[in-house]
Amino acid sequence: MKAIVCERYGPPEVLKVKEVEKPTPLNNEVLIKIYATTVTSGDWRVRSLKVPTGFGSIMRLVLGISRPRQPILGSELAGVVELAGKDVSKFKVGDSVFAFSDFAMGCHAEYKCIPENGAIALKPTNLTYDEAAALSFGGMTALDFFNRAKLQHGESVLINGASGAVGTAAVQLARHFGAEVTGVCSTSNLELVRSLGAHHVIDYTKEDFTQNGETYDIIVDTVGTAPFNRSKASLNEGGRLLMVLAGLPDMLQALGVSMTSSKKVVAGPAATRAEDLRFIAQLAETGVFKPVIDRRYSFEQIVEAHRYVDTGRKKGNVVIILEHDH
Numbered sequence: 289m290k291a292i293v294c295e296r297y298g299p300p301e302v303l304k305v306k307e308v309e310k311p312t313p314l315n316n317e318v319l320i321k322i323y324a325t326t327v328t329s330g331d332w333r334v335r336s337l338k339v340p341t342g343f344g345s346i347m348r349l350v351l352g353i354s355r356p357r358q359p360i361l362g363s364e365l366a367g368v369v370e371l372a373g374k375d376v377s378k379f380k381v382g383d384s385v386f387a388f389s390d391f392a393m394g395c396h397a398e399y400k401c402i403p404e405n406g407a408i409a410l411k412p413t414n415l416t417y418d419e420a421a422a423l424s425f426g427g428m429t430a431l432d433f434f435n436r437a438k439l440q441h442g443e444s445v446l447i448n449g450a451s452g453a454v455g456t457a458a459v460q461l462a463r464h465f466g467a468e469v470t471g472v473c474s475t476s477n478l479e480l481v482r483s484l485g486a487h488h489v490i491d492y493t494k495e496d497f498t499q500n501g502e503t504y505d506i507i508v509d510t511v512g513t514a515p516f517n518r519s520k521a522s523l524n525e526g527g528r529l530l531m532v533l534a535g536l537p538d539m540l541q542a543l544g545v546s547m548t549s550s551k552k553v554v555a556g557p558a559a560t561r562a563e564d565l566r567f568i569a570q571l572a573e574t575g576v577f578k579p580v581i582d583r584r585y586s587f588e589q590i591v592e593a594h595r596y597v598d599t600g601r602k603k604g605n606v607v608i609i610l611e612h613d614h
Contacts, residue, residue, distance in 0.1 A: 291397035292362070292590045296355045297337040300594035305587065308360075310399050312371075317401045318379050318408070319371040320387065324421035325395045326364040327585075327593045327606045328453060334361055334393070335594065346536075350391075362395030362608075364388055366411055366420035376404045384411040386569070388424035390560040396590065398610060407565040412573040420572075422579035422605035426457035427568040429532060430508075432558035434461060437506055437528040441466035446497060446504040446522070449511035450486065451477035454532055456580040456604045458508050459484040464576050470504070472497055477603060480580065498522050506530060516545055516553055523551050531555040580604025586611070 289310040296302050313319040333339050334356060339347045351357060366386040369379050379385065387400075387408035394400050402408045407428070411420045439445070445462045449455045450471030462469045463485035470488040471481035478489045490497050498514070503524045507514060512533035519529050531538055534555040542553035571577035582603040585593040587610050597606055 289398040290587065291360045292587070293359045294335050294356050294361055295359055297335065299336070300591045300598065302335065303590050303594060305590070308397070311401045313373045313376075313401045314403075315373040315375040316405070317373045317403050318369045318376055318385075320365060320367045320385060320400050320402060321370045321612065322365045322367040322395065322398055322400055322610055323417040323612075324366045324610065325362045325608045326422050326425065327590070327597050327608060328363060328425045329597065330363060330425065331361045331393075331396075332594060332597045336598070358393050360394045360397050362397070363390055363393055364421050364424050365395040365400055366417040370399070373404075378404045379408070379410075384417070384420075385409065386411050386417075386420040386423055388428060388560060388565055396608070398612065405562060407560050407562050409562075409566050409569040412569055414575065415572055415578075418581065418584060418607045418609060419579055422453070422581055422607055423568055423572055423577075424565055426453035426455075426579065426605065427461070427571075427577060428560060428564050429454045429558040430458035430461050431564050431568065432561075433508065433530040433532060433554060434458075434465065434506075435564075436554045437530055437552075439465050439467060439506060442468075443505035444468045444470070444503075444524075445506045445508065446470040446472065446502075447486075447508045447510065448472045448492075448497070448514045449509065450481045450484075450489075451580075451603050452510055453580075453602075453605050454510045455508075456481075456484055457577070458510065459486050460577050461571075462506075462508075464571065467506075470497075470502075480603060484580070503527070508532065509534075516541060516551075520549075520551060525550050526552075528552045528554055532558075581607055583607070584609055 369383040445467040451473040471486035
């Protein structure tokens with residue numbers, strides 16, 4: 289099968305399309321023929337090794353010292369079950385599914401094996417494969433942070449970086465949970481964020497949300513520009529800062545803040561739970577949640593896709609479409 293292989297850390301040009309061995313499912317796995325995958329900020333970070341402050345050495349230990357231990361990147365997919373292991377009962381050959389492999393990655397390929405009890409669900413019938421492929425990274429990240437913060441109906445939520453993959457998901461989920469939502473983004477994305485359900489939008493090029501006197505129950509920082517020192521005056525008593533993107537110093541500070549203040553900081557990687565993926569699938573099926581897709585690229589255009597994600601300017605998700613030889 290064809291796969292996009294990252295054999296060393298570096299710029300987008302390190303990525304190559306290569307022939308690799310097609311995987312065989314274990315007894316508890318399904319083999320998925322992939323029709324669409326994505327390039328996320330996570331893929332960019334693994335490829336470039338540009339990680340938040342303090343995590344460089346840790347990430348090399350986790351990912352591979354001199355090159356990625358898992359050379360096939362990609363954590364999201366949508367496709368069709370081609371084979372099922374003998375113990376699989378939840379899915380059958382021909383099922384349209386989407387899945388999230390998280391740190392195991394491996395989705396930038398024509399085929400991928402996923403355990404039936406992993407983060408995999410039937411594709412919502414109202415979504416295309418490219419839309420379904422973009423459901424999980426942003427959706428599950430936002431959902432996990434909201435769950436950890438115990439978001440309540442009627443609370444006020446500000447989302448800093450409301451137009452990215454996590455931000456666009458967070459706006460829709462916060463609205464679904466009954467929050468009053470404020471989105472912070474650039475001028476060109478104001479209408480997009482408003483269309484997703486934000487009650488208020490702030491153009492960060494014209495207004496600093498930390499200086500306008502408004503306060504919130506929850507502030508979600510998806511871009512790493514609103515650490516606690518900058519955001520604390522904008523949090524209500526008992527307010528929570530959700531640091532989706534945080535360096536090691538920020539995370540250490542978060543421990544101290546949470547122990548000494550009525551305000552809390554929630555940081556650290558999002559957990560991956562199969563039930564969260566199924567919840568996202570239900571919201572998508574009912575039209576409550578829909579992933580925002582900025583651009584679509586072919587498998588062979590992977591370098592261009594990474595170049596675009598590298599700019600940090602994508603709106604929602606960047607999708608890779610696979611054309612199989614039939």
